[in-house]
Amino acid sequence: MDYRTYLRQYPDSNGYYGEFGGVHLPPELVPAFEEITEAYNTICHSAQFISELRRIRKQFQGRPTPVYHCERLSGKIGTCQIYLKREDLNHTGAHKLNHCMGEGLLARYMGKKRIIAETGAGQHGVALATAAAFFGLECEVHMGEVDIAKQAPNVTRMKMLGAKVVPVSHGLKSLKEAVDSAFESYLKNYRDSIYCIGSVVGPHPFPQMVRDFQMCIGEEAREQFLEMTGILPDAVCACVGGGSNSAGMFAPFLNDPVKIYGVEPLGKGTQLGQHAASITYGEKGVLHGFESIMLKDKDGEPAPVHSIASGLDYPSVGPEHAFWHQQGRVNYVTATDDEAVDAFFKLSRYEGIIPALESSHAIAYAMKLAREMKTGAILVNCSGRGDKDVDYVAEHYGYGDDHTFKD
Structure with a gap:
């Protein structure tokens, strides 16, 4: 194409x-x-x-949001460098x-x-x-x-x-x-x-x-990354529930020689009802007025879904994401609740940035990918800040003392 x-x-x-x-x-x-x-x-x-x-x-939202190099986090993982598009700094705290x-x-x-x-x-x-x-x-x-x-x-x-x-x-x-x-x-x-x-x-x-309104994310990030480094990232990564932040991040990179990863919520496991990974485990269906890939129960109805991130627990996905998957342009992968929580704490402890649990899925996969790639650069959309999640995370997971890198 x-x-x-x-x-x-x-x-x-x-x-x-x-x-x-x-x-x-x-x-x-x-x-x-x-x-x-x-x-x-x-x-x-x-x-x-x-x-x-x-x-x-410009005057009300505070755009453009910056791209930030996670130098300490990257160093703890290896030599591949992780960068964040800071949508958490957009007014109201998210994209x-x-x-x-x-x-x-x-x-x-x-x-x-x-x-x-x-x-x-x-x-x-x-x-x-x-x-x-x-x-x-x-x-x-x-x-x-x-x-x-x-x-x-x-x-x-x-x-x-x-x-x-x-x-x-x-x-x-x-x-x-x-x-x-x-x-x-x-x-x-x-x-x-x-x-x-x-x-x-x-x-x-x-x-x-x-998608059109959200494309400012990818347009800014592409230009900013080129200005910072002189080259394009090797990979671009964002979380996918319905898929607004990721659609806005991915679209401007479609024609570039860049690998693109959409990270779905695998929740507590692969069984139906334990996750909300629509593309990974779903099939074609109609929900809420559009046709896409969706999770269905044995009767063909929308299946129950779960994710620790409330913004990702939806049993379908945007039709353009289904199309990108079908075309093979975007790789749809997963991160579990536990992996997202680990990324939540690691970004907080090593960069002073508390991400939303939704964004933590993308950060978790980027950390995994960085270990596999060993070199190069990954640009992640940090789609929101975690102020809304801190009480829930503290109640269920504590304050992150067990989520540090073992030197």
Whole structure:
């Protein structure tokens, strides 16, 4: 495939990346998504929209975020060098604000007064509540009760920003159920609201829209790494749940001679219900209005999933990731809960950076890859900071005294 023209080719006019993607919705919602598609296709080529978004990113979000060389961590592992794209330094502490400010700007352009969303780890909810406050919009965030308890600091932040947090108490009470609940609310309110999906999932145009808004990560990182070192990294790495941070990181490197690794959550093991590694163990299916690779139970329904990282426990993955996997351009690998926790503590102890548990999966795999490569450089997207996770980690794993390198 010629990746020089990739972004012009994919998705196609029906929102497909090869055989993945599309729009699979109740008939009453189809016009609403067609309205969003038309509006996005208009503004994404508007100089005024692009200029305003760039101003917001520079003056409000604090972009560009830096690339940082993990010199001490790299030295403890060997001679291969690990670098981080510091999305944890983006305003609100994660990459999510990149697309939330874009979606909020789109909502204002469309004349909507309310934005509706789901959240797992709470970072998307906080970012969307921030965007709503910035643009003067109402905000409604649906969140599973399990995640509400696990991510209490982010729930507090959402409420302080003025969002209405809707607890979801059915099923496993986590991300998949939060999406179900948000869709139901949007179905009732789509005339004056816009549903702001939190990842590169859902019906077209959201996989494309969120990828486009998140591509600032990879575009900045590529330029920054070249400026720092004079060459491209040997490998690029990011965690994959639904896949927003990784899609934004990977897309600008598709045409480069760089290996790309998407790290899925292997959780507690390989049995169904113990993990959320959709590409590694899933099959083709339709969920939440789009066709991709998903984890299914024996009845063909979405399977129960688990990850220590609330933002990764989703039983499917963005359709573009499924396409990249099918094309062989991106290598999808895994990291367990324990490996992620180990990386969480090691980055904290050796670099003074406390990463989100989601990002810790990518860091864990990068550490493993660095040992295998022995030389070269790996660029990892540190998609968020771990403030939201410290209480949970301390309660279940202590303070990291057992997670140091043995000299």
